[in-house]
Amino acid sequence: MKRKLSSIFFITLLTIFMIIAALFTLSPILLAVMNSFKSNGEIYTNILSLPTKWSFDNYVTAFKNTNYLQSLFNTIWLVSLSLFGIVIVSSMAGYKLARTKTKLSKYIFGIFVISMLIPFHSIMIGLVKVSHDLHVQGHLWGLAIIYVGIGSPMAIFLYHGFTKNIPREIEEAALIDGCNQFTLFTKIVFPMLKPITATIVILNALWIWNDFLLPLLMITDKDKYTLLLSTKMLFGQYNSDWSKILAILILALLPVIIVYVFMQKYIVKGVSDGAIKS
């Protein structure tokens, strides 16, 4: 009985600790949201209280003075295009590499995998030069192509690992029935890869949506800015006008928050699966 009491006490203590930790984790976002509805004057007098009057003025200004919708659309377009490319080229390569048991296959796989060790900063300078020379610099589609190049090794690695655990019988049966390699892949294999495709889409969407340095190096035209680039620009412009800056930051976070609220189960699972497999 005594032991049970102490264990209840222990659990309560842990629960309280975790609630505090969770609040601490959320507090920066909550404070930013709260203060984004206040005027600058109110921020300076009492930062911790709820706004006396919830005003959307900061959001209206932020919305008017920024290309918010344009940047949002640019980012969605960039991420979709990149994901589409990564999934197509990597599923083809990863699947075939796992199914072909030749020396060549091993070499190609090795070359793909080795690049996962190279930090981005070590290819950055050469990348800027080659993108400039090939005229892909300055375009969102160009940026997407680069993301496919950089993102495919990891995706190939995951597709490769997943394919190894699918039985071959279905494919062999289809080939005997006279199916060619192309239809075999699109009609039969690709649907079977769905679970790992979901993981790859989640991991790469997170990466590309939040990537800052590559767009910074590649995009100069304001109309093509991603959400992060325009946020960074505005942050500089509204130097310490915090009520407006906070509204801009919350607007930049909004898509992420909405997606996370509705998809958190899949996202956490995708990240977990991806981490374990690689």
Add this chain to the structure above:
Amino acid sequence: MRNSNKVLILFCLPAFLLYSIFVLYPALGGFWYSLTNWNGLNPTYDYVGLSNYLELLDDKVFITSLLFTAKYVLYMVVLQNVIALTLAIIIESLSKGKKVLRTIFFFPNMISMIVGGFIWMFIFTKVFPQLAEMFGIAILNESWIGNPEYSFYSILILSLWGSVGYLMIIYIAALQSIPGQLIEAAKIDGANKLQTIWHVVRPLIINSITIGIFVSLSTSFKVFDQVYSLTGGGPGRATQVVSMNIYMEAFAYQSRYGYASAKAIILFVTILLITGVQLFVMKRKEVEM
């Protein structure tokens, strides 16, 4: 050529082409540029041998940034893993609220560290001083962005806030894979909670700890966004990390692409060596256990 290889090449070609142009070629190019005096502004350049690397030995700014990064990595590897593992163990031992807590702690990982950095800048420069005034906590009144002694910790807090959730997810998955009977058996044998964690859980998740440390090492050496948004490397260059030093050298100061490439090679080799040693040592440990 065997037919299977022909099909293989066909399937790999699109990925391999893009990969070669945008990863392999720039990476190999980086090695070559590091041996030249290429300046981004000039169309021509010469081979200069190892002189860029020799210059690095005397480059105080670079060496300082390397040491600053090393200090950051050390703190991150320890704190990230200790906090993530602690959270994972506590969450798994609770009977209620597991999912909610997991969702909350992972949330900052969804956020770009550029936006996250700006939000924390608000916390450090606006919220902290008011808290200091209200509750009389002197340390909150320090200059958390402007004073390099404190801004190191600001960068650390931001980085931990934004990354611990990811490792926590890895550790939770590892803990869930432990068969329940083993924990039961330890309980029956009279082991208390801490003993169970140390003698039963630890050997079973050591594999995940290897992954966790590897992830911390390889990501914290490349830290960029957090420093860029929070301090911009300043004041002066006091909080400049290696990745930012490379970026500045190539695209901000004098476009010395050759010299910046040499720095990038040093970063690459450093990460390769340290993670290589870590994996080698820890894999051997795993076998012993």
